[in-house]
Amino acid sequence: MTSSSEPGSPGTGHGVPEGRYGRRGSGRDRRWPVWLGSALVLALGLVLAVAAYRNFGSAPIDGKASQFDLRDDNTVHITLEVRRDEPSRPAECVVRSRGISGKEAGRKEVYLPPGATTTYVETTLTTSEQPVTGEVFGCSYDVPKYLREGARPSG
The missing domain is CATH 1.20.5 (Single alpha-helices involved in coiled-coils or other helix-helix interfaces)
Structure with a gap:
């Protein structure tokens, strides 16, 4: 090498x-x-x-059913607990009930005027079949015009 x-x-x-x-x-x-x-x-x-x-x-507005009571074969009474970060604004929540078949048996919009951070609202929902639950589908600050003006939808 x-x-x-x-x-x-x-x-x-x-x-x-x-x-x-x-x-x-x-x-x-x-x-x-x-x-x-x-x-x-x-x-x-x-x-x-x-x-x-x-x-x-965290959502700016959150609703849940704190209680529901089955009144008869076509009626459920729901108590909503709604927490919102802007209590000075009106809001709306959609509540619904499921029937014994598991399908949605009723739905309703509930108006919430400006109020406290945590608000409890009661409503009665008529259903198309025997209800087994009452629940909050969702809440929003986007209140439809017909709810703001006090006119309720038919049905």
Whole structure:
């Protein structure tokens, strides 16, 4: 085995033969993709955090049936507990009942005037078959015009 004293020659172990592997780039050229990738990951994380907050954060208004009473074969009396973050705004809740078959047997909109943060409202719902539950389907600050003006829907 022969050894050469020239730098970069194969036998010395110092460096690589010139032209064999192409031009070496500086470390500075390799940093911009890392910064760009980091910025994209942070932006994506921020978008996901905002979406998760909007979808899984606390609702501005929330209603539940705190009690229901089956009055007869076609009537259920429901007591709603509604919590809202803006009690100065009117709201509406949709209540429903399921019949003995499991299908929805009745539905009604209930108007809630401005009031306290937690409000209890009672309503009676007529059903198309024997009711087995009374529940709150959902609540909203988007009150239909016919509820705001005091005119009740027929039915």
